[in-house]
Amino acid sequence: MTGNMLIAQSGGPSVVINQSLVGAVLAAKTSTKIVEIHGALHGIQGILDEAFIDLRAEPEEVLLRVAQTPSSALGSVRRKPSADDCRAIFRVLAKRDIRYFFYIGGNDSAETANIIAEEAGRQGYDLRCFHIPKTIDNDLLCNDHTPGYGSAARFVACAVRGDDLDNRALGGVKIDVIMGRNAGFLAAAAALARQDPDDGPHLIYLPERPFTLDRFVADVAECITRHGRCVVAVSEGIRDPDGRPIAEAFSSEIDPHGNVQLTSGALGENLAAVIRAKLPAVRRVRADTFGFIQRCFVGCVSETDANEARLVGSVAVQAAVGGKYQNGTVTINRLPGAAYQVDYAIAPLPAVARHTRSLPDRFINPEGNNVTGLFLDYARPLVGALPVTARFNALRNRRA
Amino acid sequence: MTGNMLIAQSGGPSVVINQSLVGAVLAAKTSTKIVEIHGALHGIQGILDEAFIDLRAEPEEVLLRVAQTPSSALGSVRRKPSADDCRAIFRVLAKRDIRYFFYIGGNDSAETANIIAEEAGRQGYDLRCFHIPKTIDNDLLCNDHTPGYGSAARFVACAVRGDDLDNRALGGVKIDVIMGRNAGFLAAAAALARQDPDDGPHLIYLPERPFTLDRFVADVAECITRHGRCVVAVSEGIRDPDGRPIAEAFSSEIDPHGNVQLTSGALGENLAAVIRAKLPAVRRVRADTFGFIQRCFVGCVSETDANEARLVGSVAVQAAVGGKYQNGTVTINRLPGAAYQVDYAIAPLPAVARHTRSLPDRFINPEGNNVTGLFLDYARPLVGALPVTARFNALRNRRA
Numbered sequence: 001m002t003g004n005m006l007i008a009q010s011g012g013p014s015v016v017i018n019q020s021l022v023g024a025v026l027a028a029k030t031s032t033k034i035v036e037i038h039g040a041l042h043g044i045q046g047i048l049d050e051a052f053i054d055l056r057a058e059p060e061e062v063l064l065r066v067a068q069t070p071s072s073a074l075g076s077v078r079r080k081p082s083a084d085d086c087r088a089i090f091r092v093l094a095k096r097d098i099r100y101f102f103y104i105g106g107n108d109s110a111e112t113a114n115i116i117a118e119e120a121g122r123q124g125y126d127l128r129c130f131h132i133p134k135t136i137d138n139d140l141l142c143n144d145h146t147p148g149y150g151s152a153a154r155f156v157a158c159a160v161r162g163d164d165l166d167n168r169a170l171g172g173v174k175i176d177v178i179m180g181r182n183a184g185f186l187a188a189a190a191a192l193a194r195q196d197p198d199d200g201p202h203l204i205y206l207p208e209r210p211f212t213l214d215r216f217v218a219d220v221a222e223c224i225t226r227h228g229r230c231v232v233a234v235s236e237g238i239r240d241p242d243g244r245p246i247a248e249a250f251s252s253e254i255d256p257h258g259n260v261q262l263t264s265g266a267l268g269e270n271l272a273a274v275i276r277a278k279l280p281a282v283r284r285v286r287a288d289t290f291g292f293i294q295r296c297f298v299g300c301v302s303e304t305d306a307n308e309a310r311l312v313g314s315v316a317v318q319a320a321v322g323g324k325y326q327n328g329t330v331t332i333n334r335l336p337g338a339a340y341q342v343d344y345a346i347a348p349l350p351a352v353a354r355h356t357r358s359l360p361d362r363f364i365n366p367e368g369n370n371v372t373g374l375f376l377d378y379a380r381p382l383v384g385a386l387p388v389t390a391r392f393n394a395l396r397n398r399r400a
Numbered sequence: 401m402t403g404n405m406l407i408a409q410s411g412g413p414s415v416v417i418n419q420s421l422v423g424a425v426l427a428a429k430t431s432t433k434i435v436e437i438h439g440a441l442h443g444i445q446g447i448l449d450e451a452f453i454d455l456r457a458e459p460e461e462v463l464l465r466v467a468q469t470p471s472s473a474l475g476s477v478r479r480k481p482s483a484d485d486c487r488a489i490f491r492v493l494a495k496r497d498i499r500y501f502f503y504i505g506g507n508d509s510a511e512t513a514n515i516i517a518e519e520a521g522r523q524g525y526d527l528r529c530f531h532i533p534k535t536i537d538n539d540l541l542c543n544d545h546t547p548g549y550g551s552a553a554r555f556v557a558c559a560v561r562g563d564d565l566d567n568r569a570l571g572g573v574k575i576d577v578i579m580g581r582n583a584g585f586l587a588a589a590a591a592l593a594r595q596d597p598d599d600g601p602h603l604i605y606l607p608e609r610p611f612t613l614d615r616f617v618a619d620v621a622e623c624i625t626r627h628g629r630c631v632v633a634v635s636e637g638i639r640d641p642d643g644r645p646i647a648e649a650f651s652s653e654i655d656p657h658g659n660v661q662l663t664s665g666a667l668g669e670n671l672a673a674v675i676r677a678k679l680p681a682v683r684r685v686r687a688d689t690f691g692f693i694q695r696c697f698v699g700c701v702s703e704t705d706a707n708e709a710r711l712v713g714s715v716a717v718q719a720a721v722g723g724k725y726q727n728g729t730v731t732i733n734r735l736p737g738a739a740y741q742v743d744y745a746i747a748p749l750p751a752v753a754r755h756t757r758s759l760p761d762r763f764i765n766p767e768g769n770n771v772t773g774l775f776l777d778y779a780r781p782l783v784g785a786l787p788v789t790a791r792f793n794a795l796r797n798r799r800a
Contacts, residue, residue: 041795073792265689390466393462
């Protein structure tokens with residue numbers, strides 16, 4: 001089938017989402033089945049508004065520079081299409097003879113692609129509809145990991161390594177709040193900051209395990225007894241034993257998907273206040289919330305992540321023009337063996353839509369306040385080696 | 401004079417403070433006048449406790465790796481010595497035959513060095529006492545700029561460039577709160593994130609100009625009318641027309657120098673709440689507080705800053721053993737001319753102690769909500785070129 005192509009980006013940006021966009025565009029330019037290559041601005045909003053740009057007209061050197069640029073170069077959106085939206089989308093697609101549609105994003109975006117694909121089926125409109133995975137949360141089903149995670153995890157690891165050195169110099173308790181509404185993958189990546197046995201983060205709290213203030217205070221007190229200081233990595237999505245987000249009480253912002261906005265500094269500040277109240281002997285308690293800068297920071301990119309993000313874009317286009325699949329999502333699968341290696345496959349859209357994946361039990365320690373060595377083995381190749389840091393020989397393993 | 405050397409680090413860490421430490425140690429190792437080379441742990445606290453390590457015993461390769469490591473490798477302290485402390489310090493110095501003392505830090509550290517030098521004079525103890533400059537705030541008098549600033553400014557510029565791309569993708573208003581209690585140099589560095597004329601940060605608020613909420617809301621509204629979005633860089637030290645820090649109402653932490661702790665997320669959250677209330681048509685308002693990670697992030701370093709930090713350490717030692725100066729502080733002076741070039745000099749300790757420098761008027765626009773081209777010319781060589789980012793040709797200068 002010959003026809004035009006439309007591609008768009010959705011959800012929270014990442015450092016490598018433009019790699020996937022450019023990977024798809026470069027692959028499309030080599031296919032005889034794809035005529036025009038349109039980019040819709042701000043996801044489905046741009047389709048509804050017919051706000052398209054001609055990506056075939058962009059010079060190769062611009063494409064390659066955009067690929068290295070963080071955030072969504074076409075703009076993004078947080079909106080699920082209604083039934084009315086879908087009918088409007090199809091009028092646009094049919095008018096433009098668009099037969100290849102690619103939507104880059106997380107599980108919400110996979111669901112949007114799925115709704116569009118189902119609507120295409122109902123209307124008898126021949127459309128190849130593919131989701132291209134992206135999420136710094138690393139929470140898509142059917143994937144070993146997702147593009148965007150490795151680079152965001154690298155930011156977290158670099159920030160926490162620096163922060164642990166800072167805490168070593170000035171002492172006390174430091175609490176770092178890290179993104180991840182439902183899955184602890186990004187907070188877990190803080191563990192990659194460790195180099196020496198007494199390096200922080202000393203405690204890691206994840207949405208996958210119930211969080212109580214009593215346990216938190218006891219853990220911090222025990223760490224101070226052992227190390228004379230304490231660096232804590234906390235996922236913004238930590239929950240109480242009833243499953244209610246701890247941060248929920250401190251934030252009133254709701255996003256268009258009905259999710260409470262967790263990124264405010266209130267969670268960290270409140271946890272710090274608890275430590276100040278319960279452990280008054282600790283002279284210095286500080287909190288940072290890494291916030292939005294952890295997903296688009298310029299110059300902090302995992303090369304593996306960038307390469308894989310480029311590839312999932314081109315794999316999606318190859319699958320769409322290949323004829324074997326009408327719809328689907330690209331998945332990344334890790335191959336068994338000592339050396340890190342992946343391959344790519346196509347899964348049905350509903351397999352990744354709607355639901356999310358959690359950090360597996362084998363990656364969490366029995367106490368529920370740290371990660372395991374298996375997690376470190378899993379995450380290291382995704383993040384790459386960190387810049388070298390060192391301590392004086394005379395100070396190695398010395399208590400703060 | 402032949403004798404032993406003592407060196408220590410003080411105040412907030414930076415990415416390059418260990419360059420200065422190692423620069424001093426490497427220079428000391430080449431001098432026949434310096435016998436033992438001691439490092440005191442946690443600044444003057446380590447002198448009082450006689451917690452020293454032997455820096456001559458550290459292998460060269462460890463020194464060079466420590467130099468590249470963020471934060472204060474000897475540990476830091478926030479404490480001014482009392483008269484009693486000074487007497488105790490001299491008992492330790494005399495006992496150890498320490499004749500060369502170096503203290504790395506900001507203006508508080510210069511004051512500490514000055515107090516120790518004065519006490520040495522009163523007691524007739526022959527001591528060469530030098531301050532080695534360090535402050536990410538860039539607020540030392542007598543200096544064109546200070547080691548630590550270029551790398552922290554680079555973090556700010558990289559974060560804001562990524563954040564501006566993020567805001568371009570998702571729209572709305574984004575507020576970034578940046579360190580700098582009294583001087584706006586670090587917040588001003590956000591301007592280095594700009595590449596295209598419509599890039600953010602669109603507004604920059606500095607401690608050097610009075611801040612009012614009415615003016616802030618009007619500025620943001622005007623920016624949204626022009627660009628359809630708004631990225632704001634705010635110094636944590638912004639003040640109302642009476643000179644009272646805006647953040648003060650939201651924080652109750654006091655540091656040992658009597659300063660209110662401004663780094664909590666409350667300032668940004670409250671400014672965001674004002675925009676939500678006053679400009680309800682803006683669908684998305686977010687705030688980030690860059691916090692402590694902007695001063696020790698691993699892997700974000702200005703090469704110029706690292707080189708200069710190394711040099712000020714060795715210049716201090718050369719001055720101390722040279723015989724021309726009994727006490728002093730190393731200053732960095734920019735030479736006139738098109739190409740960036742500096743030289744180093746020695747100034748008296750009281751010249752940099754106690755007082756701080758503000759962002760000069762010529763670096764601030766007449767409206768007081770942005771920097772000038774002169775500031776960009778000043779700051780660019782200190783920060784270095786940022787990683788390349790790009791937008792599609794079709795989207796350049798297009799309104800969000």
